[in-house]
Amino acid sequence: MRSPALTAATRFGLGPEPGGGPSREDLAAELDHKEAAIVRGPDLATLREAYVSADRTLRTAARAFRQGGRSEAAEMARDDARQARNQIMREAEADEIAARYAHGVTTRHPFLERLVLFWSNHFAVEAQKVPVRVVAGNYEREAIRAHVTGRFGDMLAAAITHPAMLLYLDNARSFGPNSPIGRRRGKSAVNENLARELLELHTLGVGGGYEQADINELALVLTGWSGGMEPRARSPVFDRRWHEPGTRTILGTRYPQKGEDQLRAVLDDLAAHPSTAAHIAGKFARQFVGDDAPDDLVEALRRSFVDTGGDLAELAFTLIAHPAAWVDEPAKVVPPYDFLVATGRALKAADVDQRFIRRAAETMGQPMWKPPSPAGWAYKDTDFLGGDSVLERVDFAGIMVRRYGKGVDARRLARSLMGDDLDPFVAETVDRAEDRHQATVLLLMSPPFQRR
Amino acid sequence: MLHPSRRSVLVGGAAFTAWTAIPTIVRAAGPRDPRFVSIILRGGLDGLALVAPVGDPAYESVRDEFSMPLEGPDAAIALDGFFALNPRMPRLAELYRKGEALFVHAAHTAYRERSHFDAQDVLENGTGSAGHYQDGWLGRILRTLPVDERMATSGAFAAATTTPLTLRGADHVVTWLPPGFAEASDDTRARLMMMYEHTDPVLAKAMAEGIALSGVTGSEAESGAAVDAMLQGMDAKGFQREVVSAATAAGRAMAGDDGPRVGFLDMSGFDTHLRQSVTEGRIGRALSALDLAIGALRDSMGPVWGNTVVAVMTEFGRTVRMNGSDGTDHGTATVAMLLGGAVKGGRVVADWPGLAPNALYEGRDLAPTTDLRAVLKGVARDHLGLSPRVLGVDVFPGTQTLAPLDGLVRRV
Structure with a gap:
């Protein structure tokens, strides 16, 4: 039986903590410190x-x-x-x-x-x-x-x-046929990438009840939102000259607002849509608890999202308040970036050359801010474990320990991080390592650093 | 010398004998145990700089000082009297002479705009439009195969950080990158393996898989030695070393009896807006690296090369005329290649559109005449044994009316 403290440190934190992990109350208290x-x-x-x-x-x-x-x-x-x-x-x-x-x-x-x-x-x-x-x-x-x-x-x-x-999603150069720019050029260039992902990935989810017509309309709402980094003489974040004027209808609701207000009104409604609550609840549960997160957890999260108008602190609190989130068997593999940070925390190595961080994240299979698609990293339970990725983790840990773990006593660190949870086999492997370096590497590669 | 008229089908060397006897429903691949590798050249390869239509009357005027030299120390390698190969590709030329390389010119994807990212999406997802990220055409092929098929069970090998879009949707894709860090000792690995066996079956399985993989691709020292041998005496840049390492690892993995039957590699450096030149400059460097990678793949695959088709393709071609920076800009049609012992090669297949001003697509690009999907469908049908119906509906959706190209693969 794993202790709740180790579950909290790994499933809801960034790896095992010296002196044991946080309690449920400690986690809840974090939510009050938004700064x-x-x-x-x-x-x-x-x-x-x-x-x-x-x-x-x-x-x-x-x-x-x-x-x-x-x-x-x-x-x-x-x-x-x-x-x-x-x-x-x-x-x-x-x-x-x-x-x-x-x-x-x-x-x-x-x-x-x-x-x-x-x-x-x-x-x-x-x-x-x-x-x-x-x-x-x-x-x-x-x-x-x-x-x-x-x-x-x-x-x-x-x-x-x-x-x-x-x-990223190509909205910067999107303009409607009746925008001032569209009229002058006698054409339109509506890009629907962002509209599609906004409905499919960010809010309602696949099967969330929208159709191609809703995507087309939302794409027109989004015209003019250029982001302000275009090589134009004047480049505001929202450029009225590129915006398609007129009332739009999305999911049966009419949006007569002008300019920037139109998108804000649409986003408010999408955030409050029941499909959004269901989509977010399911994803939140699966990514923290596991691919097979139970329905009652998902339902509790969904209800919290609906009842609080999408309060994200409440959503997080609902997660840690639910017993299903505390099953002691680990389900998920710790993603490469989280492992990288957990290694840094265990070795107290905050000042690491960013080029090395970047390369390490990439080599272990999760380059920073470079997910494979707008859907982000999938985070299924055993993702990030393919190919030789475990070996890459060992090699990464080897370099980190060589550079930042000189004075570390792995035997003591293992007991501080895992307390009574220290698996006898892990303890034996660490204690019998051929040298200090290997001992620390083996500790960093032990299951509590790799699974949550 | 063959002087083809516009829009004629060119067949360098051998005649274009149609062999139609291949059964399309019954699985044709069976005993051959075929292997397939997809290589993507990212950035938009200038097809005219790789396989130059030196017989086209407009060629010299559009390329001017950057036309392929026909004599001198850097003379182009004649392919069939009309087309000539860039002299930076001696290993590819050798494959061509042995009948193991086939070029398809004026090839194109379904994409007609000029964004790299969208064009690569279309090339890889095989659906005809960008924004489809769930799965790619090769992933769908693997998913479509019967579960007991060798090709399906042994999975795919991708020299990439994450599963590339081309292969997404396949059940079992192993990703691999050139070893990034100094490797842990075998002793550390063995101790860790033992720890996982006693504590965590998921990690134990992943670790075993990693060790098995490093067994087939060779340890860093071994593959390093192979790479050194390939680059011997060359002033190899880091970039060349990287692509040769990837090709060597893929080839070694695929050479084994238990190894993956499908491979994926990609390589960048083809977005030659500036100082492209023709035998020197950026394109010369990129093609040299590609040639080394092709040689490394062939050498490391050993005897299984005979049952292999390698498809080399890019997202789009480049403008026919050079721009003001001695480079070329994003265009449309370009050249694609099929390599390997299973390829019925030694020829250039092209429905050649010509380079005259009125023949150009939008007045600037090589006009698209052969759909790359017809090429890939031809290979998938005749090499991998997929039915045209599956290819037209599941693998390349909406292409039922696009016939697979015949006769790309050698009959056993």
Whole structure:
């Protein structure tokens, strides 16, 4: 029998904790400290301004090169401008990765961090396009962390209207036929990617009761939401000149609102839709408890979501208050990023070169802010265990211990982290290791670090 | 010399003998134990820079100083009098001479816009539109096979971080990346394995699988030695080493009796907007790496190469004319390749649209004439033994009227 404290530390936290894991009351108390989920960093306006200005310089230099006889000097100026723009991207990424990892390793509110990781994955963006790479970390800080114990509707609005999402799902250049731009160009370019994912992944879920016509209408509601990182003379987050005017009908409801208000009204209704509550409840239960999370847990979560108007702290509280969430048999594999953070916590290694973090996450199969699709990482029970991924974890642990685990006494650490839960076989394996390094690696690879 | 007219089917070397006797319902693959590898060249390969239509009267004028050289130390390798191969590809040329390489020119996907991401989605998901991420065409093939089929049971090998879209939907995909970190000792692995056996069956199984996999791809030292041998005497860049490592690992894994029958590799470096050039520059470097990877795959597969078809494809081609930066921009049709001992190669198959200004798609691109899905359907039917109905409905939905190309695969 595993103790509730170890279940809490692994299933709801970031790995085994020295002196034993938190109680249910400790977890509940974390939910009252919403500021503890915050990670500081440059605000969106600052990043946008820096990027847009550098991107403009690059485009001007590229044009000068093309139109000015392709001189060597103009080519160099263009390449320098590209360097400068990409430098902004690289620095932003490096800072965000370092900050996210350091926060994960040092936070005294690991349950909040797990909620951040869940919601960040629910509203997944992929840091692939240059401007998305600039703001992906900011997106997690400002759209996800800021609302992780707030209302679902607020997080939804913040996520959907953030440039990271708008650019990732190709909404930035979408315009309707009757928008000022559409009329001038005599055509339309409506992109429905974001509308589809918003209904299928973010709110109602597959089979949530929407049709293609609803996607088409929502895509028109979304026109004009460019994200403000486009190479235009004027580039606000919402650009009325690209917005399709008029009343839209979605799921039978008419939306006569003008401009930005129209999307906000639609998002409010989607957040409050019964299908959304059912979709979120099922996913939340499966990702924390297991693929076979019992129906009564899902139902309790669904009811909480409906009754509280999507209060996410209440949702998290409902999860830890339910007995089904405390079954002592682990169901899920700890994902690579969570293992990376758990390793850092066990070794007290907060200051790790972000290039190594990035490479380690990628090598173990979960590159940061690069999920395989808008659906995010699947997080099925045994995901992330394919191929040689366990061996990659051993090798990663080996490097971490070599660099940061010099003074660690694995025998003592094992007892501090696992107390009475320390499996005799794990204890024996650690105690009989051929050297200190191997002992610590074996401890980090033991089931409580890998399964939850 | 054969001077084909526009829109004629070209058959380099051998005649295009249609062999129609292949049963389409009965499983044709049976005793052959076929292997299949999909290689995706990301970024949009310029088909004209790999297989140049030197016989097209408009070719030299559109490519100008970046036309393929026909003489000198860097002379192109003649394929059939009309097409010539980039001289950076000697290993590919050798396969062609042995009849183990076939080119399909002016090939295209269903995608007609110019976004890499959407185009790669379409190439990989096989549905005709982007935004479908649940499964890919090769994943659906594996799922469609009878469960006792060798190809279905032995799973697929992907040199990638996560299961690539092409293979999504398959039950068993092993992903592999070049070893990233210094490897733990065998002793550490053995102790860990023993710990898992006593404490956690899920981890024990995963660990055993990982060890078995490193057994077939070889330890880091072994595969490193194979890679070194391949790159011997070459000034290999990190990028070349990476693709050769991936190809070596895939080949070694697939060579084994118990190994996977399906492989996946991808490689980037083909988005040559700048300084593409033709035998040098970015395309020269990318093609050199591709040639090494092809050679590494063939060498590491050993005898099973004879039962293998490797499909090499890219999301779209590039503009016919060079842009102002000695590069090319996103285009439409391009070249695709089938390689392997099971390929009826040594020829270029093309419904050649021509390079004259009025023949270009939207006035700028090589016009699309052969649907890549017809090529893949031909291979899937004749090499893997799938029925055209399954291919038209489940694997490439909505392509019932698109006939599989005949005669791509050697008759046993």
